Amino acid sequence: MSIAVNFQNVSRHFGQVRAVDGVTLDIEEGEFFAMLGPSGSGKTTCLRLIAGFDQPSTGNIRIFGEIADGLPPYRRNVNTVFQDYALSPHMTVGANVAYGLMIKGMPRSEREQKAREALSLVKLNGFEQRRPGQLSGGQRQRVALARALVNKPRVLLLDEPLGALDLKLREQMQEELRALHHDLGITFVFVTHDQGEALSMADRVAIFNEGRIVQIGTPSEVYERPHSRFVASFVGSSNVLSPDFAAANGGPRAWTSLRPEKIDVLLPGEIPKTGQAIVSGQVSSLQYQGAVVRVAVNVAGTRLVATVPTGAKTIPDGGTVSLAWDRSSAVVMEPE
């Protein structure tokens, strides 16, 4: 596997603001790579640096081994799916999709054929003559995807492409993007602030905070073994245990992450499994979430959250319960 995109200590400063601050990164060819982070964390700037809309203040970016410094977007073999789709309103859907081929000078009949193929790839057969203004958000999204893919880019950049879609459509598009990635075999770089989206789609995830990558790994790595309190709380929700609390319950004296689904809620009389850490406290809130119930428990001033499958047991609001977890579920994090 060769490296599709390589960042070598890349920074991008806007005046005093360090939008990207010393990022070093390898994205492998054919990988579905997600950049995840809150808004303003530098993930979109990184994407724009790959596309060429912006240039690094310091550091180098290589695309398939070639230094991309100063290379304008129109000289890079990458294509972008924009957050607002950026379809030209004065062109038909067909002309929008064929635009890149027209610029390359491909004859009309040939590029129209390719545009039709690209549109059928995103399941929009027969939409060639429509205008972008006549399409729904989900359809525009697909046109934007077809317009990028028709150019056969080696890297496809996706800037929060599903952000504007409703939940059902978003889930459907997630599946289709996965399938497209599988079929085309090209590198996808996907920017999102939605951790669920990143975990469910990507082969690897880079988590951004304040212009830096704070953790990089497979979805299960970053979810199961968060390195820092930021990752633990940003990727999924987690109980972050203070060093004192962790030490008092059989762990090392360090900041520790404990996922809510790893905690068993025991009613009075129930017995924990052997070797489990156990604390007791008072239920402070119950939140029905469909498949699970979120139980917040006040343990001597520390708030712990656990999830219980709906209907498994009846937990009394305000009552006393015990919380038990396997010691291996408590993940020790780096000090900050």
Add this chain to the structure above:
Amino acid sequence: MSSSSIPAPLHRSVSDFFYRNSGLLTLLFILPPLLWIGIVYVGSLFALLLQSFYSLDEFSGLVVHELTLATYGHLFESSNMVIVLRTTVMATIVTIASAIVSFPIAYYAARYAKGGWKALFYLAVMMPLWSSYLVKVYAWKLILAKEGIITWVAEKLHLGFVLETLLSVPVIGGSSLSFSYIGTFLVFVYIWLPYMILPTQAALERVPGSLIEASADLGATPGQSLRTVILPLALPGVIAGSIFTFSLTLGDYIIPQIIGNSRPFIGSTVYALQGTAGDIPLAAAFTVVPIVIMGIYLVIARRLGAFDAL
């Protein structure tokens, strides 16, 4: 309903009535301007049109109130068609020049100017509109005069011969800039420029930056982006601006009288015909010309797809 037992104050029941009958409220609001446009404006336009189908009795100098095409026959005489042609050519050149001069200014203002610079741009474009049109035209007469600053600067730079050569060109030249078509053209462009800049800028303002980035992303060089994305999307604005510059030039009767070689334009001919000559029918027929030209212009613009991006 418990509230029905207490009578609501009058102003509240009026509000409630109009809230329930919002169509009536809208009608009430638009009726006065509708009447104004309908009767005063369109009505007088039709009265004008009607006048053009009357004729002037050549002996008595009185208007004969009988429908005839004789006045239009008069209009199509070559001496009158020269005036129409002269005005149309001037309006066309002024419009093209305004569009060319305006585009970079509008583009800069729409894409790059931020905050204070944008305010300065609006101020700079609008400020000339605050002072009297006549003052500006007479100021230009001084600027363009033989003793004016342009001649002076040209001579100081030893470029007087360039000006001489320009003025010796037949038709467009003259004894000085202020007595030539070049002068008329320059002043027209100056006076109407804001009407071209503002709609062009408004159209460019609506082109999202991501559209230009997308075009570059798909392989278009900046020149290709300009031709295939920016210009087509700016076109409705340019056309809107050109409607101003074109029709204002077609109808203007002051600039050609003050600056230029005193050859008549449509506007100044109408002015003369309805005044001293008293030939109202021919004056009316002349005013129909710009209306027809504008109509043809808009149809062509529409055919060319100028309004597709609206």
